[in-house]
Amino acid sequence: MSTTDSSDLVNERKALPPLGTGAFRRRLHAVALIATLGGLLFGYDTGVINGALEPMKEDLGLTAFTEGVVTSSLLFAAAFGAMIGGRLSDAWGRRKSIMLLAVLFLIGALTCVVAPGFGVMVFGRIILGLAVGAASTVVPVYLAELAPYEIRGSLAGRNEVMIVVGQLAAFVVNAIIGNIWGEHDGVWRIMLAVAALPAICLMVGMMRVPESPRWLIAQDRRDEALTVLSTIRTQQRAQAEVDMISEIHDMEKDRVHGSWSSIRDSRWVRRIILVGIGLGVAQQLTGINSIMYYGQSVLKEAGFESNAALIANIAPGVIAVAGSITALWLAQHMNRRTTLIIGYSLTTVCHFLIGIASIMLPVGNPLRPYVILILVVLFVGSMQTFLNVATWVLLSEIFPLQIRGLAIGISVFCLWMANAFLGLFFPTLVEAIGITGTFFMFGVVGIFAILFVYTQAPETRGRTLEEVEDDVTTGAIYTHHLRAKSASQR
Numbered sequence: 001m002s003t004t005d006s007s008d009l010v011n012e013r014k015a016l017p018p019l020g021t022g023a024f025r026r027r028l029h030a031v032a033l034i035a036t037l038g039g040l041l042f043g044y045d046t047g048v049i050n051g052a053l054e055p056m057k058e059d060l061g062l063t064a065f066t067e068g069v070v071t072s073s074l075l076f077a078a079a080f081g082a083m084i085g086g087r088l089s090d091a092w093g094r095r096k097s098i099m100l101l102a103v104l105f106l107i108g109a110l111t112c113v114v115a116p117g118f119g120v121m122v123f124g125r126i127i128l129g130l131a132v133g134a135a136s137t138v139v140p141v142y143l144a145e146l147a148p149y150e151i152r153g154s155l156a157g158r159n160e161v162m163i164v165v166g167q168l169a170a171f172v173v174n175a176i177i178g179n180i181w182g183e184h185d186g187v188w189r190i191m192l193a194v195a196a197l198p199a200i201c202l203m204v205g206m207m208r209v210p211e212s213p214r215w216l217i218a219q220d221r222r223d224e225a226l227t228v229l230s231t232i233r234t235q236q237r238a239q240a241e242v243d244m245i246s247e248i249h250d251m252e253k254d255r256v257h258g259s260w261s262s263i264r265d266s267r268w269v270r271r272i273i274l275v276g277i278g279l280g281v282a283q284q285l286t287g288i289n290s291i292m293y294y295g296q297s298v299l300k301e302a303g304f305e306s307n308a309a310l311i312a313n314i315a316p317g318v319i320a321v322a323g324s325i326t327a328l329w330l331a332q333h334m335n336r337r338t339t340l341i342i343g344y345s346l347t348t349v350c351h352f353l354i355g356i357a358s359i360m361l362p363v364g365n366p367l368r369p370y371v372i373l374i375l376v377v378l379f380v381g382s383m384q385t386f387l388n389v390a391t392w393v394l395l396s397e398i399f400p401l402q403i404r405g406l407a408i409g410i411s412v413f414c415l416w417m418a419n420a421f422l423g424l425f426f427p428t429l430v431e432a433i434g435i436t437g438t439f440f441m442f443g444v445v446g447i448f449a450i451l452f453v454y455t456q457a458p459e460t461r462g463r464t465l466e467e468v469e470d471d472v473t474t475g476a477i478y479t480h481h482l483r484a485k486s487a488s489q490r
Contacts, residue, residue, distance in 0.1 A: 016244070017237040019148055028232040032155055034205035035142055036162040037198050038098055040136040041105045043166020044195050045128050046074065047317075051174025052188035057453045059186060060118050064431060068368035068424045073122045077129025078136065079413045085134025086409020090458045094142040094212040097134065104131035107196040127377050133416055137408045144213040144396035145404075148241075149464040153331030156334055156396050159391040160441065161324040164384055166198075168317035175311050185453030206333030214465070217245050218401055247468035249401060262403055268475045273407050275456050280341075280415030282424065282449040286444040288383045298305065299376075303369035316380040330385070335461050336394050340397055342451045343386025348446030350379035355440040372435070398477070400469045 002439050019025070049071055057067055104127055111124030118212040139159050147155040174191050181187045210232075216225035224243060229238035262269050299312050330339055352373045361368035399407035430439050458477045471477035 005376075009267055015236060016240050019150060019237065020234050022234070024230075024232050024234065027071070028155075031146065031209045031232065032143055032158055034202070034209050035098060035139055036159045037202040037205060038101060039101075039159040039162035040166040040169075041137050041195060041197050041202065042132050043163035043168075044170045044178070045105070045132055045166075045199065046107070047167030047170035048169065048174065048191050048195065051178055052191045055178075055190040056121075059188070060115075060121065060277070061165070062118065064427050067117060068427050070118070070121055070125060072420045073422035074125040074129035074132060075416055075423045077126040078133030079313065079416035079420060081130035081133025081135075081283075082137045082412035082416055083409045084130070084136045084361045086405035086412070087430070088405075089138045089215075090403070090405035092353075093106060094138055094145070094215055095206060095209060096211075097138045098142065099203060099206045101131045101135050102199055104134075104201035106196055106203070109192060109199060112194045113189050113196075114345075116388075133412065136416070137405065138395035140392050141404055141408060142212055145212040146239075146394070148233070148461070151332065152465075153336075153393050153461060154328040156160045156393045157324075157328050157331045160384075160389040160392050161321070161328065164317070164320040164324045164388075166312070168321050169194075170313045171317040175314055179311070187444060197423075204413045212246055213242070214401055217242070217249055222246055239306060244464070244466055247467060251470075262400075263407075266473065268473055269403070269407075271401065271457075271475075272472050272477065273410055275396055275413030275458065276398060276407060277414045278452050278456060279394060280411045281418045282344070282445075282452060284443045285344065285385060285449065286387065286420040286440070287351070287422065287426075287439070288346075288347075288388070294393065299369065299373060303363065304373075315373065315377050319377050319381040320384040324389055326385050327389035331389060331393055331461075335452065335459055336390050337457050337459050339390040340457060341450060343382060343390065344444075344446055344450045344453060346382035346386065347379055347451065348443050349479040350375055351439045351443035351446055354379065354393075355438075355443065358435040358439070383449050394457070394460060397465060397468055398458060400472055403464070424452055 007389070013146060053067060053071070056062065062070065066187055072231075083100070088100075089244040104295060108124050108128035108131060112121060113124075115121035115124055140156055142154055143156040143159055157466050170191075177187060177190050181190065211224070213228045216222070216228065225245075226242045227239060232238075233241065238407055239482040251477055264270075264271060271400070277370075299308075304312055327339075354372060356483060361371055395408055426438075433441075456478075458471075468477065
């Protein structure tokens, strides 16, 4: 596409009728709330293992390695779920895909609850992993494609808020159940069973929400897309958006095909997928999910008693929710690149401080558990405020419509594989080199993440998905932030 055509898209975006207010805005927020129940399940099913693992280890006779297998089986399956979910959503639609995921969430939860031993537990966790991974690709894309560009960051970012709400809910449920019925056999089964409730709500709720209008346009079902947009926009705005989306779709469909061939044939598409992979893997190599999965174990190693660690573990969950809510505001007022660079700088500092604290305050020092808890809370707060929402929003924005599900699936596959290997080896790593070595390692990785974001991450805030798509397929996306920086300095 020529520079003139790109300028025309910018002018069309500027000429769009204002969003306005009314029942359609409430409808949009209601649809987003239902869809993000997938994020809530994502959070609960990944967070519940944090408190369920200790009693489960005794009942099922888990070793340090099989403990890692139970945790990481969900994560490895999530990697493949991300790939399958992305492809399925491109072919079958976003809405139907999320409905299928709700069924998998329910089946997986019930399988884990009734698991008589290690094998069935891993099988149930694999089913949950497929659902979690697919949800991590389909739900953000669905939200981004529904959202008007003016509020896309905050709307798409709500999924990450629901993920941490789900994790906090898991921590709270674990603390309540663990402290009330902790002496009873099979208490972990009750913790796992709670996940069935939001799965049922998601399944019923998705029956009442519309399909993604951008996906409908990609299928040449423009009248249906206009009908959908008319329920969540003013009529005038809906027609203008359909015209704009259709225009870029018609221009790009010969350039970007919905298959692997577009990755093979376009160096710009290959590059943006590599950027997406880098963003996803860097986010996981902060070690955030090691804290979410093994927070109780880390706090016990820091010096807390078992029940005290279970309660103290709620603190990172609370700060995660507060940070994610703050991140929704940042998504509307701060550039994505700036947010990510600040986030990686803060988390890297926290990693080194945790490592230093574990050296300066040896085991037995009464200050050790509290100092490490405070630093862990600061780390989680920095991560959720500046990194998690921005990463997921950016991943939902940067890929062309024709391969959006496939491309985000590839990126999130790599994200989940990094997550899975950390989940598998984190207990062994802490056992071998302790908190000190583990967090120093995360700190070194953080330095490389800062350099990657600074040199490779594109800027997307304040632009329509169609403008971003045009710049991706021409390569202009990689110089857009440099042009903006240069203009701001003049």
